[in-house]
Amino acid sequence: MKNVKYLIFIFLIVILPILLWLLNFPNTTIKHNAFPIIVYSSQLFAVIGFSLFATSFILSTRIKVIEKYFGGLDKLYHKHHTIGKLAFMMMMIHPVLLALRWIPDNTEKIFWYLLPVHRKIEINFGSWALLGVFVLLLFTIFIKLPYDKWKITHKFMGLFFILSIAHVFGVDSFYTKNPFLAIYFIIISVLGISAYLYKAIFYNWLVKKHSFKVLKINKLNEKVMEITLLNKSTVLNYIPGQFCFFQFVNEDITMESHPFTICGSKNEGEINILVKSLGDFTVNLYEKLTINTPALIEGPFGCFNYRTGKDKQIWIAGGVGIAPFISWCRDLEKNDMAGLEVDLYYCVNNETEAFHLKEFEQFENKIPNFRVHLCCSDKTGFIKGSDIKNANSRTIFICGPKVMRSALLKDFKVLHVPNENIIFEDFDFI
Numbered sequence: 001m002k003n004v005k006y007l008i009f010i011f012l013i014v015i016l017p018i019l020l021w022l023l024n025f026p027n028t029t030i031k032h033n034a035f036p037i038i039v040y041s042s043q044l045f046a047v048i049g050f051s052l053f054a055t056s057f058i059l060s061t062r063i064k065v066i067e068k069y070f071g072g073l074d075k076l077y078h079k080h081h082t083i084g085k086l087a088f089m090m091m092m093i094h095p096v097l098l099a100l101r102w103i104p105d106n107t108e109k110i111f112w113y114l115l116p117v118h119r120k121i122e123i124n125f126g127s128w129a130l131l132g133v134f135v136l137l138l139f140t141i142f143i144k145l146p147y148d149k150w151k152i153t154h155k156f157m158g159l160f161f162i163l164s165i166a167h168v169f170g171v172d173s174f175y176t177k178n179p180f181l182a183i184y185f186i187i188i189s190v191l192g193i194s195a196y197l198y199k200a201i202f203y204n205w206l207v208k209k210h211s212f213k214v215l216k217i218n219k220l221n222e223k224v225m226e227i228t229l230l231n232k233s234t235v236l237n238y239i240p241g242q243f244c245f246f247q248f249v250n251e252d253i254t255m256e257s258h259p260f261t262i263c264g265s266k267n268e269g270e271i272n273i274l275v276k277s278l279g280d281f282t283v284n285l286y287e288k289l290t291i292n293t294p295a296l297i298e299g300p301f302g303c304f305n306y307r308t309g310k311d312k313q314i315w316i317a318g319g320v321g322i323a324p325f326i327s328w329c330r331d332l333e334k335n336d337m338a339g340l341e342v343d344l345y346y347c348v349n350n351e352t353e354a355f356h357l358k359e360f361e362q363f364e365n366k367i368p369n370f371r372v373h374l375c376c377s378d379k380t381g382f383i384k385g386s387d388i389k390n391a392n393s394r395t396i397f398i399c400g401p402k403v404m405r406s407a408l409l410k411d412f413k414v415l416h417v418p419n420e421n422i423i424f425e426d427f428d429f430i
Contacts (some may be wrong), residue, residue, distance in 0.1 A: 049090030054192030122170025232269035244299030264330035309395030318400020385411025
């Protein structure tokens with residue numbers, strides 16, 4: 001089913017515009033003895049690049065229907081990042097191919113052709129859009145700005161999209177020679193601009209956020225803390241294992257929105273989250289967060305749900321990646337699932353970091369088919385795929401650091417574990 005969804009998606013944003021372009025095979029006015037294959041290839045790359053560019057805005061909206069279609073916000077955001085990079089590559093190839101027509105007569109013009117120094121303003125719009133996207137990608141990939149600063153620079157992407165629209169629709173005879181493609185471009189342009197305006201300008205006014213207050217802060221060690229938040233008047237409906245975006249209203253803490261998995265709750269109106277000091281925001285949060293700090297919560301998001309798996313399951317948690325499994329266990333205490341058999345592999349550097357081990361051991365004593373395996377890297381090394389028993393016939397849920405997850409996925413591939421049996425949560429999308 002997942003492959004079918006991706007095929008439909010690829011058809012709509014890549015194959016369909018190509019077919020529409022082919023319906024009215026363009027007549028080029030490009031001179032200087034350019035080979036037709038170069039000109040037509042450049043147009044084709046431009047068509048695909050523009051479609052991908054518009055799609056990247058649509059995928060950034062966090063709209064629940066789109067999130068569900070891609071199997072979770074983490075998966076969706078990775079598609080968004082990939083499509084954004086592919087869009088830039090396609091759009092970059094477009095002018096480069098056109099510039100090749102100056103070889104060998106005037107090679108100096110190849111460089112100038114990529115800059116906004118053309119006689120026609122619609123061509124300059126395209127050059128400015130390309131240069132702008134190039135600069136923003138430099139900040140994204142090579143210049144590691146703080147997340148809150150990066151988000152501000154990323155808002156300029158909408159301006160460059162508008163310039164690219166002006167470039168596309170400013171081309172001579174675009175409407176008359178390619179009417180079906182023009183209609184397609186109008187539709188995705190409207191969707192892209194609407195998505196940009198929604199996310200960059202109107203998002204905070206249109207999206208519902210739940211108001212909570214910090215009730216308790218339990219610092220489990222020098223880097224990890226468990227935060228309990230309370231609002232008895234608000235019912236936060238979530239599926240165990242989902243996450244929300246949290247903003248803490250404190251003058252000593254930036255108003256960045258960060259995702260944390262809900263660990264479930266023991267009392268009505270309360271929710272718990274685990275936070276580890278990894279970046280500037282979480283380090284500052286660990287140091288400056290105080291009791292009674294107001295919090296704005298957006299969500300929930302995610303499709304990490306043990307109820308979608310087989311009766312026999314393997315849960316693998318690394319560090320604070322234990323959070324969704326805490327939520328699942330607390331859910332199982334309230335809602336027993338007959339026939340469910342679980343092996344939980346709790347992976348930590350040493351036993352002192354297994355903060356919730358006692359809770360899992362208590363649960364193990366209550367439920368016969370629930371087993372906990374503590375894996376301490378200081379004693380047995382990092383967990384390997386071969387350490388997991390009966391992996392081929394079970395649903396495997398993984399939540400933990402990227403290094404651990406990548407290593408396990410490689411091991412499972414060698415062990416011929418079916419991909420459809422492996423479900424993981426990936427928080428590396430921010």
